[in-house]
Amino acid sequence: MDGYHFTSTLFEVEPGEDEEINPRMYGRQLAQWLKSQLEKRGYDIEPIIAEDWGRCLMCSRDPFMLWVGCGSMVDYGTAQPGDPPPPNENLIWCCFPMAEVPFWKRIFKNPDTAASVAKLDADLRAILSDEPGITLVAPP
Known part of the structure; x- marks a missing residue:
């Protein structure tokens, strides 16, 4: 699954948040909001x-890791070193569901992740679609 791309007035870039991960990658407020919605x-x-x-939102670890990845799309192609974060209205946010089965579990008993990922995907779609401050867009 490709996940979801969207614009939103709900999330702001917090000063220095990209220092925790990689330059020009944002989404701390998005992750906090999504965590609350999933809970x-x-x-x-x-x-x-x-x-x-x-950011990674770990939903469960057993019998496999089920999680949501989220953040902003990067603008490395247009940004120059030292540029401030893009204005909120220019940010494209994204999130996606994911399942990972550790290697040793795949050897002995490969759990089926499809139903759990499909449910998480449906929940993400509903969360994003039901929020008036979010507009889903096609992937860039």
Whole structure:
């Protein structure tokens, strides 16, 4: 699944947040909001994990890792070193569901992730579609 791309008036870039991950990658407020929305739907989300590509919301670890990745699309092609973050109205946010089965589990018993990923994807679609401050867009 490719996930979802959207614009929103709900999330701001916080000063220095891209220093936690990679330059010009934002999404701390998006991750906090998504965590809250997923918890309302019954997911037990671990503390938000900063990754080099964005933020990870771990939904479960057993029998496989089920998580949501989220953040902003980067503008490395147009940004110059030292440029301020892009204006909120120019940011494209993204999120996607993912499942990972550790190697040793694939050897002995490869759990089927399809139903869990499909449910998480449907929940993400509903969360994003139901929020008036979010407009889904085609991937750039």
